[in-house]
Amino acid sequence: MRETSYHVREVYRGPIAIVGPTASGKTRLALDLMELLPHYEAVSVDSMTIYKEFSVGTAKPTETELAGHPYHLISVVSVVEEFSLAEFITLVQKMKEEIERRFKTALYVGGTSLYLRAVVDGLTPQPTYSGLRLWLETVSLHLGQGVLYQILKTVDPKAASKILSTNDRRVIRALEVSLGSGMHKSIYGEVFSNPDGAGGVLQFGVKVSREVLYKRIEERIHLQLEQGWIDEVAAVIESDKVISRTAAQAIGYKELAAYLRGELDYDEAVELTVRRTKNLAKRQLAWLRRDSRILWIETLDEVLERLDGTQ
Template sequence: MTRAPIAVVGPTASGKSSVALAAAAGRDDVELISVDSMQVYRGMDIGTAKPTRAERDRVRHHLLDLVDPTDEFSVTEFQRAYRAAFADIAERGHRAILVGGTGLYHRAVIDDLDVPGEWPDLRRRLSDEADTVGPERLHERLALLDPVAAERMEATNTRRIVRALEVCEGSGRPFSSFGPGLDAYPPSTVRQIGLRWDRAVLTERIGQRVRQMMDAGLLDEARVLADAGLSKTAAQALGYKELLAHLAGETSLDAAVAEIVLRTRRFAVRQLRWFGRDPRVRWVDIEHDPVAEALPVVREALDA
């Protein structure tokens, strides 16, 4: 019988991957599925905190390195890839742990959301318009067509605004109307375990993580990607967007790194709000060590 997956969720730098790896360690029947919109891109390793080769050799991972960073990648494509990966795991009689912080991708797979279609020509036109007049103007238009969707996204998030307008104009329906709606939380067989830190401690962990990424060669990784070219989606990734601006001569390295830290902190707040609205998440308040404190809860879920 196919067993439902476990999900480890929470904000960036909370220790999700470490907990999931520890839960799978020593068990030959557990595999990990990444639920991260940027880990699907090849070569975007340091800035996405992608599992290392040693970690992947120790525990089997799925949905990493699916496409080149020059390619666009959508939630619909992620759903398709997830279904194939989950079927592959289930066929071997194994159990899946979902790990990642991309909220929309997470909901799309655990709730099998009704994802709207795509209109590439319309998307290109809207993207060109955003480049010309700025995303704020498009956000104003979205607020008229779909105020619920507009409220859920920042007025500077070009990619999400363009996608929402593409769906509104292409389908004739509000972007927020698809599926049960992100405000609905139907019963689910997926047991979700969330890692939650004191806000000040998480802020310090984020700063430390960014410094570690820079020490590991994030700037060089961004330079290689810039030379090869990035899709609009990949170019918005945290860490890369700011360093691309530095490499283009638009800002100093120190300013770029400071902006990475700031944007990552804001992103973590949005992640906490996103997952915090889901009443199905069982939260573990972490004080010092996410593995020591959350691992028993994950193991309990695996053995249930």
């Protein structure tokens, strides 16, 4: 356990979220906090640690690191399964209720933006229309993604202005919601969320300079490779499992699979993984910094001091 010079005079018992970009140290901070405040149980708010087969590459906490601390919603589904925001909301609500029945409190840990919003703001998931989505995917395949983007600009120009024309997945999703529900995707979240928060979740953001963060990302990826990330990817390939669309978004797995197939050399695969991870961290930071409710901290002592002042 990391030492602290701060002593909490009174025990805070409200729900907490530890947020931040990838490789910022969220998990370590959460584990240290649970060591001092054992009435908390961690709940992962991460769209990739949910997959059973993705462990090394998603930096899941090891059994040694957990040391008996409850850490929920990791290794829940197989990579062959699609996993949606709606399914996450169902699971996280069920887990919250289970934790409260034990007279404990949820400690949310992660950086997946929509998952965090669901936890903090009570976001209601946008509907899915699988038949319509399949048709849109077929149109994109045969006519090109640019056609769907032009349709989106007509149907929901606000949504289109926030999506790259080359991001086929997001363009299709926006059209699926807009055409299927008759309501613009760009306003759907505003209508079906609770702006006052879903349960008074106190958010702590792990503050790290960009220079330090990028260095951590590079070091972590090389450590993950030493720990057997390539073997993990190879095991998925050899299993002949058809990876779901959502699981396929995991950074590094596609790049290392391409290396194993001889489509990229090792250095190219690693460089591309590092670059994509840094871009993810940049996007995560931009999103988090728009939320003025987040209390940015650098140390465990700062968290404890804030909790003490929140009594």
